[in-house]
Amino acid sequence: MYRFDALIFDVDGTLAETERDGHRVAFNTAFAEAGLDWEWSPGLYGELLAVSGGKERIRRFVADRGPGIRVPEDFDGFVAELHRRKNVHYAALLRSGAVQLRPGILRLLRQARAAGKRLAIATTTTAENVETLLECSEESGLVGWFEVIAAGDMVEAKKPAPEIYLLALAKLGLPAAACIAVEDSDNGVRAALGAGLRALLVTVSSYTRGQDFSGAAAVVDGLGAAGNGCKVIAGGLQADGQVNLAVLDAMHQRVYGGGSA
Ligand code: XBP
Ligand code: MG
Numbered sequence: 001m002y003r004f005d006a007l008i009f010d011v012d013g014t015l016a017e018t019e020r021d022g023h024r025v026a027f028n029t030a031f032a033e034a035g036l037d038w039e040w041s042p043g044l045y046g047e048l049l050a051v052s053g054g055k056e057r058i059r060r061f062v063a064d065r066g067p068g069i070r071v072p073e074d075f076d077g078f079v080a081e082l083h084r085r086k087n088v089h090y091a092a093l094l095r096s097g098a099v100q101l102r103p104g105i106l107r108l109l110r111q112a113r114a115a116g117k118r119l120a121i122a123t124t125t126t127a128e129n130v131e132t133l134l135e136c137s138e139e140s141g142l143v144g145w146f147e148v149i150a151a152g153d154m155v156e157a158k159k160p161a162p163e164i165y166l167l168a169l170a171k172l173g174l175p176a177a178a179c180i181a182v183e184d185s186d187n188g189v190r191a192a193l194g195a196g197l198r199a200l201l202v203t204v205s206s207y208t209r210g211q212d213f214s215g216a217a218a219v220v221d222g223l224g225a226a227g228n229g230c231k232v233i234a235g236g237l238q239a240d241g242q243v244n245l246a247v248l249d250a251m252h253q254r255v256y257g258g259g260s261a
Contacts, residue, residue: 007248026090104243
């Protein structure tokens, strides 16, 4: 009944607010464990998020600190190990319940599944991190709902490059016009648009408020949940407090004017 075939979701900031109380805290724990005196405050972390990808973020931080900073000779190995330990701490945080799915996510996923829509993920983080996040939700077996998980180092260039979305589309075997993408950041918007995904909804997250989402079909402050309705920021959606499949279908129609190819 709806004229699109699949929903493709970003993860960090979109499925859940993972950054401040998840990845950031885990990075700091890994730094302390490695004997480094690095501390990423919530504010500094917001600036560092301009670089997507945890390993890439560490590299940028080191580069920005200039020649004064002492790093081991095997810099690649050092970054890889720090990042591996960060993800061990991140998984523990997820299992402790430090991060929840955003309001309305499960509602929309359940509706999509009931309507036979295909679900995919296109993320900068690792597949393991995605799986742990989904496994920690109240919906058991949620990870199995996603037919495609395009993640992390499966591609050479991370967002804002379009590669991860192109990979998700290739794995789905669908043209961009048959899909709706949901993102939370400017880097994500550029990646999705670069892959031709014009039916693109932005659900702004705590770190991305105020970013430039030009080109997105619509911008909301969330998907909305009972007693916690969403606000439409741009794009004129008739969401009436909650983004559901009918709202997304209307957005898709507006972008493609009736055809889906
Ligand atoms: C999210 C990211 C990720 C996470 C950490 O971007 O940039 O780097 O901060 O993930 P997006 P890793 O939401 O656009 O995918 O440390 O596992 O890379
Ligand atoms: Mg994101």
